[in-house]
Amino acid sequence: MSIESIKPAPKELEGVVIRFVGDSGDGMQLTGTQFTDTSAMFGNDVSTFPNYPAEIRAPQGSLYGVSGFQVHIGSVEVSTPGDSVDLLVAMNPAGLKTNLYALKKGHTVIVDKDAFTKKNLEKAFYETNPLEDGSLDGYHVIEVDMSTLTKEALKDVDGLDNKTITRSKNMFSLGMVYWMYHRSTEHTIDFFNKKFKSKPELIEANTKVLNAGYYYAETLELISNSYTISPAKMVPGTYRIIMGNTATAWGLLAASEKSGLELFLGSYPITPATDILHELVKHKHFGVKAFQAEDEIAGICSAIGASFAGDLAITTTSGPGLALKGEALGLAMMIELPLVVINVQRGGPSTGLPTKTEQSDLLQAMYGRNGESPVVVIAASTPADCFNYAYEAARLALEHMTPVILLTDGYIANGSAPWKIQSVADMPEIKNRKVTKFTENWHPYKRDAKTLAREWAVPGTSGFEHRVGGLEKDSVTGNVSYVPENHETMTHTRAEKIRLVQNNIPNLKVEFAQQGDLLVVGWGGTYGTLHSAVKQITEEEGFNNIGFVHFNYINPMPKNTEEIFAKFKKIIVCELNSGQFAFILKANFGKFDFQQINKVQGLPFSNDELIQKFKQLL
Amino acid sequence: MEATAVKKYTYKDFVSDQEVRWCPGCDDYVILNSMQKALPEMGVEKENVVFVSGIGCSSRFPYYMNTYGVHSIHGRAPGIATGVKLANPDLSVWIITGDGDATAIGGNHFIHVLRRNINLNIVLFNNEIYGLTKGQFSPTSVVGQKTKSSPYGNTQPPFSPGELALGANARFYARIGGNNPKAMTQIFIEAHRFKGTSLIEVLQNCVIFNDGCFTDVTDKEVKDDKQIYLEHGKPMIFGKNAEKGLVLRGLKLEVVTIGENGITEKDILVHDAKEKDPTLHQMLIRLAYPIATGIVRAFDDVTLEEREDELTKKIKAGSKYKKTDDLFFSGETYEVK
Numbered sequence: 001m002s003i004e005s006i007k008p009a010p011k012e013l014e015g016v017v018i019r020f021v022g023d024s025g026d027g028m029q030l031t032g033t034q035f036t037d038t039s040a041m042f043g044n045d046v047s048t049f050p051n052y053p054a055e056i057r058a059p060q061g062s063l064y065g066v067s068g069f070q071v072h073i074g075s076v077e078v079s080t081p082g083d084s085v086d087l088l089v090a091m092n093p094a095g096l097k098t099n100l101y102a103l104k105k106g107h108t109v110i111v112d113k114d115a116f117t118k119k120n121l122e123k124a125f126y127e128t129n130p131l132e133d134g135s136l137d138g139y140h141v142i143e144v145d146m147s148t149l150t151k152e153a154l155k156d157v158d159g160l161d162n163k164t165i166t167r168s169k170n171m172f173s174l175g176m177v178y179w180m181y182h183r184s185t186e187h188t189i190d191f192f193n194k195k196f197k198s199k200p201e202l203i204e205a206n207t208k209v210l211n212a213g214y215y216y217a218e219t220l221e222l223i224s225n226s227y228t229i230s231p232a233k234m235v236p237g238t239y240r241i242i243m244g245n246t247a248t249a250w251g252l253l254a255a256s257e258k259s260g261l262e263l264f265l266g267s268y269p270i271t272p273a274t275d276i277l278h279e280l281v282k283h284k285h286f287g288v289k290a291f292q293a294e295d296e297i298a299g300i301c302s303a304i305g306a307s308f309a310g311d312l313a314i315t316t317t318s319g320p321g322l323a324l325k326g327e328a329l330g331l332a333m334m335i336e337l338p339l340v341v342i343n344v345q346r347g348g349p350s351t352g353l354p355t356k357t358e359q360s361d362l363l364q365a366m367y368g369r370n371g372e373s374p375v376v377v378i379a380a381s382t383p384a385d386c387f388n389y390a391y392e393a394a395r396l397a398l399e400h401m402t403p404v405i406l407l408t409d410g411y412i413a414n415g416s417a418p419w420k421i422q423s424v425a426d427m428p429e430i431k432n433r434k435v436t437k438f439t440e441n442w443h444p445y446k447r448d449a450k451t452l453a454r455e456w457a458v459p460g461t462s463g464f465e466h467r468v469g470g471l472e473k474d475s476v477t478g479n480v481s482y483v484p485e486n487h488e489t490m491t492h493t494r495a496e497k498i499r500l501v502q503n504n505i506p507n508l509k510v511e512f513a514q515q516g517d518l519l520v521v522g523w524g525g526t527y528g529t530l531h532s533a534v535k536q537i538t539e540e541e542g543f544n545n546i547g548f549v550h551f552n553y554i555n556p557m558p559k560n561t562e563e564i565f566a567k568f569k570k571i572i573v574c575e576l577n578s579g580q581f582a583f584i585l586k587a588n589f590g591k592f593d594f595q596q597i598n599k600v601q602g603l604p605f606s607n608d609e610l611i612q613k614f615k616q617l618l
Numbered sequence: 619m620e621a622t623a624v625k626k627y628t629y630k631d632f633v634s635d636q637e638v639r640w641c642p643g644c645d646d647y648v649i650l651n652s653m654q655k656a657l658p659e660m661g662v663e664k665e666n667v668v669f670v671s672g673i674g675c676s677s678r679f680p681y682y683m684n685t686y687g688v689h690s691i692h693g694r695a696p697g698i699a700t701g702v703k704l705a706n707p708d709l710s711v712w713i714i715t716g717d718g719d720a721t722a723i724g725g726n727h728f729i730h731v732l733r734r735n736i737n738l739n740i741v742l743f744n745n746e747i748y749g750l751t752k753g754q755f756s757p758t759s760v761v762g763q764k765t766k767s768s769p770y771g772n773t774q775p776p777f778s779p780g781e782l783a784l785g786a787n788a789r790f791y792a793r794i795g796g797n798n799p800k801a802m803t804q805i806f807i808e809a810h811r812f813k814g815t816s817l818i819e820v821l822q823n824c825v826i827f828n829d830g831c832f833t834d835v836t837d838k839e840v841k842d843d844k845q846i847y848l849e850h851g852k853p854m855i856f857g858k859n860a861e862k863g864l865v866l867r868g869l870k871l872e873v874v875t876i877g878e879n880g881i882t883e884k885d886i887l888v889h890d891a892k893e894k895d896p897t898l899h900q901m902l903i904r905l906a907y908p909i910a911t912g913i914v915r916a917f918d919d920v921t922l923e924e925r926e927d928e929l930t931k932k933i934k935a936g937s938k939y940k941k942t943d944d945l946f947f948s949g950e951t952y953e954v955k
Contacts, residue, residue, distance in 0.1 A: 040952060234954045236953075237953075239952055284933040289705070291700070294726055298727055298730070302704070303701055305703075313705075331691050460709065465665055465686050468689070
């Protein structure tokens with residue numbers, strides 16, 4: 001990666017952030033996805049984040065019906081969808097009104113002038129037309145009669161109704177943006193050919209409008225400069241753009257194939273986790289058993305049953321659902337069965353902010369059960385590494401006979417990024433603890449000396465008939481026991497079993513300064529924002545005394561955690577909650593002073609706020 | 619599974635090494651013994667049997683069975699049993715539950731497991747009281763019943779597990795007195811053979827907290843006169859001397875005496891447990907006199923796992939994805955050099 005500082009160069013950019021906004025029906029998600037895919041294929045690094053309205057079908061033109069898609073493309077490594085926007089494409093007044101705040105001063109906004117009607121302006125609560133009243137002074141405004149031009153482009157195409165014509169204007173804007181960033185329309189035209197295979201008139205219409213936008217931008221004198229973003233330096237290989245939730249689902253598919261176990265998912269729909277269910281139900285061809293249960297509790301209970309019977313069992317949810325699953329999770333911990341629990345975190349408490357992101361379920365994951373009931377807790381940090389950590393959750397569950405909670409969040413689950421495709425053949429081995437040949441004196445709670453994991457005797461295996469349950473067990477026979485000393489022994493054994501997982505996870509790696517004045521600590525989905533902030537302060541502002549360490553393994557933590565903390569004078573723990581990870585660190589590493597950066601707005605950190613706070617500590 | 623002859627088992631093969639700890643005289647002993655007697659008759663290998671229970675007196679049951687078992691959490695046995703069965707449809711799966719476990723805290727799971735028609739069996743020990751928590755009223759306790767949590771009498775009207783079950787589209791429902799091991803054993807065997815979800819409600823006496831709750835219909839002296847034991851294809855006749863029968867008058871079942879008012883055996887309704895329409899089954903369940911016992915309903919229907927299996931086979935056959943690599947490298951991929 002080059003470490004040159006950015007010098008304003010009008011034609012060659014390192015990265016650009018584009019946001020497409022419009023009405024729910026304007027096709028902004030498709031527009032954004034097409035631009036992302038085309039850029040990725042061109043060789044750029046990309047990171048995206050969609051922003052849908054919470055309403056299913058919000059009234060047309062309303063402020064809360066605005067749908068947006070932000071994409072960050074770069075010729076160097078891109079690790080977040082970006083904070084502020086270089087180019088805003090606004091298909092209606094409501095989109096402009098709700099998104100103009102994000103556009104950098106002096107940068108470009110493209111608007112569909114036709115959509116700025118009196119009615120639409122009223123719906124967006126504009127008293128005067130922002131295109132005429134000077135409120136866009138200081139921005140580079142490109143007004144295009146997009147609806148009219150789209151109609152014009154389609155006047156010779158037969159068999160199109162008015163609705164279809166209006167709906168294809170998003171392709172006009174896409175065509176314009178393709179020209180501005182020197183992108184080919186080829187990929188999108190291929191896409192039309194596949195998508196509308198049986199409707200040739202739609203292939204023709206969309207292609208015409210896309211090209212019309214492209215040529216319009218080319219001939220338009222208003223666009224004085226066009227920009228190029230060179231391909232990024234990425235590790236060679238085959239890539240695809242993947243969403244976090246899809247990557248999670250695929251990691252589980254990979255773990256199922258590698259372990260030779262059938263995959264069972266017991267789940268109940270909840271935002272923003274439902275897409276994992278949507279993805280896994282498609283894969284019956286791999287024998288996936290995806291069961292939509294009557295509630296969150298039945299979701300996890302069916303997974304516990306499937307685990308008892310020998311499947312790789314998963315349950316997926318978000319915060320409120322994890323609360324409902326708490327008692328059953330305690331049972332899975334008590335009967336020591338492998339189980340993967342995925343919590344795609346959203347803003348809490350209670351129903352909270354379902355469509356917003358937060359990291360506030362950490363303490364719930366750690367301690368949200370009755371009694372002392374430790375489980376493994378890990379967290380994914382990017383859309384693409386959801387694949388690895390879903391796989392890892394399955395591996396640890398199976399090798400250690402324990403529930404594993406995987407924390408992701410709405411930000412990485414709905415965001416997308418390039419994923420260097422991993423073949424199952426290259427993934428680490430997964431050993432499970434199934435037993436087949438009965439030996440005398442076998443007991444269900446017989447443990448491996450190194451891991452303290454018990455054996456997995458599944459129904460159908462002769463000789464191993466046994467009973468498990470939520471009551472305390474005798475440490476040797478596994479029979480119900482109320483003996484006081486035994487309960488204490490078992491409590492310690494269950495805790496020690498989780499601690500020993502430390503031997504089966506990688507050490508932490510520090511990025512940037514390996515020792516020095518400030519260590520930035522993060523966990524889970526904030527990796528991208530923290531990494532780019534530390535990178536910027538190091539590479540562009542010349543600081544060489546800041547290190548960055550990011551936790552994916554939270555319970556237990558990696559072995560070298562303390563050693564790393566000792567190398568820095570100050571430690572700052574950054575998280576999207578009021579300090580939950582800091583609380584855990586303070587309890588475990590009391591000799592260090594942990595300072596905190598916290599944000600609880602349902603939003604990711606912004607680069608600027610992080611850099612400003614880091615500087616205050618230096 | 620290989621088609622090998624099943625081992626010959628006896629009652630003792632299904633008795634675990636755990637000491638049974640129910641109160642002396644509890645009907646639960648009868649249910650346990652009946653199950654241990656029924657299992658050798660079912661033709662199923664011991665290692666292929668799984669008992670799943672929730673919480674309550676009845677839910678200690680799996681510990682006493684020398685098979686696979688899970689003593690789970692309150693009300694959730696249907697969820698766990700569903701997972702067991704979907705993971706391995708070759709297993710014989712039994713849910714052991716009580717009136718509190720199934721119809722109060724686990725009510726939601728209870729109706730949905732019945733709706734889905736998974737091939738598993740539910741034995742509901744109904745004693746119209748909470749036993750393990752020492753005597754509170756349950757959703758099947760009668761109005762006015764004095765319990766620890768209703769010292770002046772219960773004010774919450776009950777519902778009937780059978781009616782609730784049929785409302786949830788149960789395909790198999792049987793009811794039997796807790797003091798009738800012979801019929802109970804036979805019903806367990808029939809439930810095992812039935813393809814789909816089977817619900818067996820046992821009218822179980824609680825000697826400590828609700829003693830005598832069913833004696834007016836289950837006591838040896840009165841049971842022939844107060845119960846009608848239904849058998850598919852046979853006329854609905856009951857009474858010590860088989861002198862009484864049921865006929866349909868308008869929208870009501872009516873008790874008649876054979877030989878009186880010109881009634882002959884031909885006028886008596888014949889029990890059709892296999893009828894899809896549950897109307898008559900519901901009427902039988904609701905009947906206060908006589909109490910309907912035996913297999914009230916056994917309607918043969920497609921099971922969830924059959925539907926799933928058929929769909930999976932079809933999709934597997936038509937899919938280009940054999941390995942995950944086929945999926946991961948399909949569609950929109952690109953090379954970085």
